[in-house]
Structure formats: C-alpha cells, structure tokens
Amino acid sequence: MKVIQYQIKRNSNIFLGGDRHVGNAARSQDAVDHFKNALNSKYDGCANNYYVDHGDNLEAISSDDRRFEFSTHKTLPFDELDFAIEEYRNIAFKTICILYGNHEYKWNRFGDLTAKLVKYTNEKYGSNIEYGTNSCVIVYRDENNKFLFRHFAWHPMSGRLNYAAKDPDQKLGNILAGLKQRFRDRWGNALLMSCGHYHQLIVNKPKEQLLHMEQGGKISKEYATARKVDGYIHPDFRWYVCTGSFLTFYVDGLSTYVERSGSIQPADTGYAIAKVRDGRLVDIDRIKLV
Numbered sequence: 001m002k003v004i005q006y007q008i009k010r011n012s013n014i015f016l017g018g019d020r021h022v023g024n025a026a027r028s029q030d031a032v033d034h035f036k037n038a039l040n041s042k043y044d045g046c047a048n049n050y051y052v053d054h055g056d057n058l059e060a061i062s063s064d065d066r067r068f069e070f071s072t073h074k075t076l077p078f079d080e081l082d083f084a085i086e087e088y089r090n091i092a093f094k095t096i097c098i099l100y101g102n103h104e105y106k107w108n109r110f111g112d113l114t115a116k117l118v119k120y121t122n123e124k125y126g127s128n129i130e131y132g133t134n135s136c137v138i139v140y141r142d143e144n145n146k147f148l149f150r151h152f153a154w155h156p157m158s159g160r161l162n163y164a165a166k167d168p169d170q171k172l173g174n175i176l177a178g179l180k181q182r183f184r185d186r187w188g189n190a191l192l193m194s195c196g197h198y199h200q201l202i203v204n205k206p207k208e209q210l211l212h213m214e215q216g217g218k219i220s221k222e223y224a225t226a227r228k229v230d231g232y233i234h235p236d237f238r239w240y241v242c243t244g245s246f247l248t249f250y251v252d253g254l255s256t257y258v259e260r261s262g263s264i265q266p267a268d269t270g271y272a273i274a275k276v277r278d279g280r281l282v283d284i285d286r287i288k289l290v
C-alpha cells in the first residue's frame with residue numbers, strides 16, 4: 001500500500017491500463033503502440049493526460065512454471081525488464097505510478113523487478129514515477145492544491161470475476177456486481193476504484209438512488225449520489241474499473257495458457273480513460289482495441 005499525493009490539471013484524462021505482459025508472445029504490439037500514441041494525443045478535446053499502470057508489466061513465467069509454453073515464452077527476467085523500460089520511452093513523464101502484479105511477484109527470487117522498473121525508468125527518462133506497491137491511494141489535487149478526489153488502484157493477486165450466466169444481460173450484471181464486491185470493503189473514501197489482473201475491460205458507474213424524506217412537516221424527495229467526495233462514499237456511488245489488458249486470446253501458431261485453461265474466457269484487449277472536467281470525474285470510457 002502506498003499513499004500518493006498528485007496534482008493534475010482540472011481538465012484531465014487519467015488513463016487506466018496495465019497487464020502489458022512483456023515476454024508473452026500473445027501480447028499485442030499494435031495495442032501497446034495505440035495506447036502510447038493516445039497518451040500523447042488529445043482525447044475528447046483535452047491533452048492533459050496521465051497514466052496509472054496497474055501491473056503485470058512482465059510476463060515472468062519460467063520453464064518450471066506450469067503456465068510455461070515453448071512458443072509463448074522465450075524471454076529471461078532482465079530481457080523483459082529492459083524491454084519494459086524501453087517501452088516507457090515517451091510515456092514515463094505522464095505516468096503517475098506503477099503497481100506490481102502477480103506475474104512480477106513470481107520472479108521475486110530475482111529481486112523486486114517492479115521497483116527496479118520504476119527506478120531505472122525514472123533514471124533513464126528523468127521522470128518521477130511512484131512505485132505504487134500492490135495497491136495505492138492517489139489523492140488528486142488541482143494546481144492550486146485544492147482536493148479533487150481519491151483513487152484506489154490495485155492489482156488483485158488471484159481469483160476471477162464471475163461471469164457464469166446463460167443470458168448476456170445477466171452475465172454483465174454478474175460481472176459488474178462481482179467487480180464492486182471485490183472493492184467495496186477495501187477502502188472507504190475513494191470515488192474511483194480500479195484494478196488490473198482480470199483482463200476484463202469493465203466500467204461500473206455510480207448509481208443514483210431516489211430517497212423520500214420528511215423535512216419541516218413536508219415530504220421531500222431527492223436523488224442520493226456522491227456529491228461530497230471528501231469523506232466516506234457509499235459503495236453504490238463510486239466508480240469501479242477493471243482495466244483490460246494488452247494481450248490477445250488466440251494467436252495463430254501458439255497455444256497460450258489462457259487458451260488451454262477451461263475457466264478463462266476470451267476478454268477485451270484495451271484500457272479505460274477517466275475524464276476529469278473542471279475538477280470533477282464526469283465519465284469513464286472503455287477503449288476497446290480489436
């Protein structure tokens with residue numbers, strides 16, 4: 001856990017991505033290139049872009065790992081680290097923090113490779129990326145140091161989101177509810193809660209609730225939502241994001257471990273963008289890359 005204080009412009013785009021898996025042959029270079037270009041371009045009329053990296057930067061699967069497959073995994077720890085650092089060229093100075101995921105964790109016998117990724121990237125490009133550990137809370141403030149909102153970012157180390165359902169609407173409902181359930185008791189005052197790991201690209205928006213109340217002998221009604229964002233926020237009034245990945249499911253000539261698994265379903269390649277306008281988090285877009 002790490003608490004990070006960070007100043008952003010009142011009109012900003014916060015890119016929410018991760019699961020880059022350098023070293024996995026099923027990684028989509030086109031998707032990574034698209035992401036890097038987008039981070040350096042205007043999005044929705046705004047060029048103030050920032051990035052929160054949700055981990056699994058390295059594939060980190062050795063030949064003694066049951067997920068190892070000869071056509072998919074060829075690289076060595078420090079080759080993957082070098083490539084991951086090189087790929088931070090042009091985007092390091094837009095990156096707020098990097099988390100570690102379960103994949104890097106598998107190579108802890110070589111040292112904390114995410115800490116080294118952050119350290120060497122900062123040294124190489126003169127950036128100021130924070131090491132977010134496994135989960136972090138980013139406190140966003142504007143240029144005048146006025147509080148905007150909190151963001152809890154995390155890389156769960158195990159588990160899958162439940163999507164078992166016969167009907168697609170029910171399936172989506174299960175996924176949205178499952179994502180919220182993962183987060184709801186982990187932090188109390190974050191308006192935005194995002195995670196990597198599941199390789200699903202999901203945005204669960206805050207819900208409004210119609211409330212009837214008595215005031216001065218009269219019945220009144222209002223819609224409850226997270227108007228005050230500096231304090232406890234009811235779980236139904238927060239934003240929840242699962243940030244997708246840069247992997248593809250099937251690759252001609254490979255048999256990847258997700259393909260071999262009977263319980264992992266094909267998932268979206270892509271990332272999400274949280275839009276902050278005049279200091280308020282107004283919407284989050286899913287950027288699906290085919």
Ligand SMILES: [Fe+2]
Pocket residue numbers: 019056101103197198199245
């Ligand atoms: Fe991953």
